[in-house]
Amino acid sequence: MDGSASSTSAVRWAAREAMLRKLPLQIVHVMKWPSGPIWSEVLATPDIAADLTRNGEAVLRAAHQVAEEVIGGAVEIRVDDVVAADSIVGVLVDCSRSARMVVVGRRGMGAVSRWLLGSVTSALIRHARSPVVVVHDEDAESLPAAGTAPxxxxxxxxxxxxxxxxxxxxxxxxxxxxxxxxxxxxxxxxxxxxxxxxxxxxxxxxxxxxxxxxxxxxxxxxxxxxxxxxxxxxxxxxxxxxxxxxxxxxxxxxxxxxxxxxxxxxxxxxxxxxxxxxxxxxxxxxxxxxxxxxxxxx
CATH class of the missing domain: 3.40.50.620 (HUPs)
Known part of the structure; x- marks a missing residue:
């Protein structure tokens, strides 16, 4: 989850799938920090690191709200929020080891939007231990009706x-x-x-x-x-x-x-x-x- 419209659609789709299968839902936000000596010094500043963490937590709160709107009062569904500062692919591959499936949006925000279908998704699909679901930007009026579509x-x-x-x-x-x-x-x-x-x-x-x-x-x-x-x-x-x-x-x-x-x-x-x-x-x-x-x- 990165706050983009595509990842929000992915959260919504994953929440429906979790509710259908009566499985827990885990929402993950990965903070990919720039690397290099200069960035290491900059990010070592407590205020900047704290701001990045708060931003990630805000993204997850919004995602949690989206999931809860789908799930409603279904008590059998547990929504877990996770903020991780690591490799995007590495975190998702680790999640796939114990997941029924990993759900990602087709497009992301910022740099992710330029290569989500390239290195990230390709690497994730090569190494994931679970099925990977790629969800596109959702337009409810254009999607086939779930009850009748094959x-x-x-x-x-x-x-x-x-x-x-x-x-x-x-x-x-x-x-x-x-x-x-x-x-x-x-x-x-x-x-x-x-x-x-x-x-x-x-x-x-x-x-x-x-x-x-x-x-x-x-x-x-x-x-x-x-x-x-x-x-x-x-x-x-x-x-x-x-x-x-x-x-x-x-x-x-x-x-x-x-x-x-x-x-x-x-x-x-x-x-x-x-x-x-x-x-x-x-x-x-x-x-x-x-x-x-x-x-x-x-």
């Missing part, structure tokens, strides 16, 4: 996309939302396929997708699944589907165009271009969605 997930058959699929099923179940499973094949730089060849490939691809989805229906009988197998660039089609989605889920590594997702063109395009929240699930799926049986016992 959860969208990209599937390419890689282990990372399998982790994303597991997370997406769980989110769709919690939200009572349909799930759209996207498998898009295509590359603008490749040779175009004649229609007859694509039709044969499409049938094979749909069979593979159906195989990947086998068994999920038994675990999540409440989730209505739509398979979307198309000849299109993955990023382009995921962005199209995200326009009417309440959430788009991708794995952090995949095959072909999905390899190195958040550092390559596909992931960058999805995270930057989607107007709804995007979840990036780590390769090992650690700290992913809770076990279905565990949830049923709660």
């Amino acid at each position: 959860v969208v997930v990209g599937l390419d058959g890689s282990p990372a996309s399998e982790n994303a699929l597991a997370f997406a099923f769980d989110e769709a179940s919690w939200r009572a939302a349909p799930l759209v499973v996207v498998h898009a094949w295509g590359d603008a730089d490749g040779e175009p396929l004649p229609g007859s060849q694509w039709e044969r490939l499409r049938v094979l691809a749909e069979e593979r997708v159906a195989e990947r989805l086998a068994g999920w229906g038994e675990q999540y009988p409440d989730v209505l699944v739509h398979r979307d197998v198309v000849l299109d660039r993955p990023a382009h089609h995921l962005l199209q589907q995200s326009r009417t989605a309440q959430l788009t889920v991708v794995g952090s590594r995949g095959r072909g165009g999905f390899k190195g997702l958040l550092l390559g063109s596909v992931g960058k395009s999805v995270v930057e271009g989607a107007q709804t929240p995007v979840v990036v699930v780590p390769p090992d799926g650690s700290r992913g969605p809770e076990n279905r049986m565990e949830r049923n016992r709660s």
Whole structure:
């Protein structure tokens, strides 16, 4: 949380998610102080250090108020405020070790706004042990209605996309939302396929997708699944589907165009271009969605 409109949207989204899952919410503000001998001397001045700390506390108070407005009187939700003076990425990665997910805004204030989608978000997604949610500036009137909009997930058959699929099923179940499973094949730089060849490939691809989805229906009988197998660039089609989605889920590594997702063109395009929240699930799926049986016992 840095006080920007984007981070405020992230707090609001995280509060709704915490309330939905009945989980604690931790709000973190990182004070990234300038480094170097001169700045070290300047920041050693007690008054300046105290001012920076008070500013961080004010940011957290505002964030706490936003979260409380969403949570209301839900006593099962605990909001913890944390002010840290350290590396932004380091603090968030540490938080991810015990978090169900880490939620960040797409844009920040000051210097952060220039590189949040670059070094900070890329590094966070590379090293986070939990899924990372990137929330865009929120316009309530333009967002799809949560009760009817689907959860969208990209599937390419890689282990990372399998982790994303597991997370997406769980989110769709919690939200009572349909799930759209996207498998898009295509590359603008490749040779175009004649229609007859694509039709044969499409049938094979749909069979593979159906195989990947086998068994999920038994675990999540409440989730209505739509398979979307198309000849299109993955990023382009995921962005199209995200326009009417309440959430788009991708794995952090995949095959072909999905390899190195958040550092390559596909992931960058999805995270930057989607107007709804995007979840990036780590390769090992650690700290992913809770076990279905565990949830049923709660």
